Amino acid sequence: MNKYKRLMGNSVIFAIGNLGSKLMQFIMIPLYSYTLTTSEYGKVDFLTTVISLILPILSVDIFDAVFRYALDKTDNNKVTFNTSILFSLAITVISFIIAILLQLSIHTYPIMYAEYVLVASLFFSLISNYARAVNKIKEFAIAGIINSIAMGLLNFALLYFLNWKMDGYLLSMGSGMLFAVIYIMFACHFWNELDFRSYSWQKLKVMLKYSTPLVPNLLAWWLNSASDRMFILLFIGASANGIYAMASKIPNILSTLMTIFLQSWQISVVEEYDSEHGKRFITNVFQVFTTAVFVIAIGILTFLKPIFHLLVSPAYFIGWQVAPFLLLSIIYSNAASFLGTIYTATKKTVPIMYTTVIGAIVNIVLSIVIIPFIGIYGAAIANIFSFALVSFFRFKDIIKANKISIKLGQFILLHILFIIVLLANFLSKNNILPISSGLISLLIIAVIDPNFKRVISIIKSRNVNLN
Incomplete structure (x- = not known):
């Protein structure tokens, strides 16, 4: 029990350390959208994207x-x-x-x-x-x-x-x-x-x-998660990149919350990997993690249009249409990150590299093929497929090492409910259908998925039993 308490306790502390800057960037969305043109924001996003590429290469991570x-x-x-x-x-x-x-x-x-x-x-x-x-x-x-x-x-x-x-x-x-x-x-x-x-x-x-083996992995991870900006800039232009970058700000709330947890998890998995109950510990945390990711994603989808109306200028509002696909790609990228930390526990970083490289190749090929035809949607779709592939290969590898298992029914249910709310956003001209379908989906998860109560307990910072 103590290891779970420590994991959740550290997550709360890391939340304080990380949420501030990310929350501030979220609060700054109206300021950015009204003081920077779509072209200017596209350029500055390009620079920060390049920095995220150069940093691990120059520093050798x-x-x-x-x-x-x-x-x-x-x-x-x-x-x-x-x-x-x-x-x-x-x-x-x-x-x-x-x-x-x-x-x-x-x-x-x-x-x-x-x-x-x-x-x-x-x-x-x-x-x-x-x-x-x-x-x-x-x-x-x-x-x-x-x-x-x-x-x-x-x-x-x-x-x-x-x-x-x-x-x-x-x-x-x-x-x-x-x-x-x-x-x-x-x-x-x-x-x-x-x-x-x-x-x-x-x-x-x-x-x-x-x-050093992490550098190709980070480069490949950058190609998976950030190269879409480059292809948009190349095929469509800085203004389209600005809209895409602004659209990603709201889905990135999910990524921020999960990154906070992963920082704490990175410590816990090192300590528990070789323990007697290591597999059960990793599996139980992964199940709760998965439910939390989908609950937050569905919650964002439920109020997606009102959030965009409230936060961004009219020049950026069209970005809501790509946000649901960005959310799904973030779900898969977080799953891949969770599984990647398990490799870190063994100091065996080569498998992290080759799984990410495979995903990067798929991302680049799909981006080149799709973006010229369907624009910024193509970038998001390429991310979805690449991160899903990385997650699949890592999960398969870790299962072989007998360190994790999966409940397939939980995965299928969460995906179905996410897709329903996604479609509701596109089929409805008002906010009634997305909000109602989102709330019903969350209610279904609360009733059927036993991990939902654990997620709520984590949010309330209570002691959680994951056994």
Whole structure:
């Protein structure tokens, strides 16, 4: 029972740390939609998408290696910390030189502001992962709050009052993370651990041996989850990408909530993987996780149109039509992420890589074929198929390892109810049918699916029995 309590308790703390910035971005949707044109938002989304691609490649995903090795009680954390910091500083110098050269030749995009976000993201990922691994959970949560408040205030100041457009958007994002890094360094006394004499070339090689196979995986994952922006930009244009990016903001609520849980789960699965009841633990958590994903997704679908009416300007409203398909792709991507953490427990990262690569290839092929014909819908559909395939291969592999099982009836029921509410949104010209079908679907899940009560208990932060 204690392991379940700890998992849920950590999830609540990680929620405090992560929900702030994500919630702030959600709150900022009206500000973004009224201060940035669809073309401007399409361009700035393109830059942040490229940053998410470049970051793990330049850093060789060092921040994930820091988390995994600092989590080991036998590891010398001071050596791990200083080795990763010095490596990241070298990466910063290299990226800064590249950014200057790019800015000299590209004048339509704020490259140097994007470089600022890249460096801030690198050190925020590194320091926050280290804080999580050494059990500085409270400080991690407070840093998330600082990040969100700083980003929100700067967004209003730079976008609404100063009208800095794309520059203001990127400056706000980078500064929020930078303030959070400064807080963690002081609050956790990590400044006292800084000693570059503790740098170890041998430790760096060990860490990179762990993280290097994750880079192709992250690249492939980026192709699965973010390359759609590139193809939309290529085939349709920046305005269409802006609408698509804005449409993804609301479905990303689901992704944000599940990412918070997965951060806590990543710790628990490492601790319980080889235990006597490891398979039952993983299976039970996965079933509750699946129900929670669909309940939240159906809840968003139920009030999708009113949410779009309330939050976005008329120029972006058409994006609601692609949002249901983005929701389904996020469901599958979260399932794939959950299963991917199980590989992390064994430090065997190669299977993560090849399953993601398969999905990426499918995504690229479908995007190239479909997007020119059906536009932004094609991008969402390509994501659905690719993430579903990744989830399938990972699940099949983990079943062979005898570490998980599945209740097929639960999966089928949840899919049927989701599709019903999806169709209701397109078949109805008003909000009556989507809302009524959504509420009925949630009621059916509450009555039939035993995991629903566990989901409600988690939301209320009560003790949960998953046995």
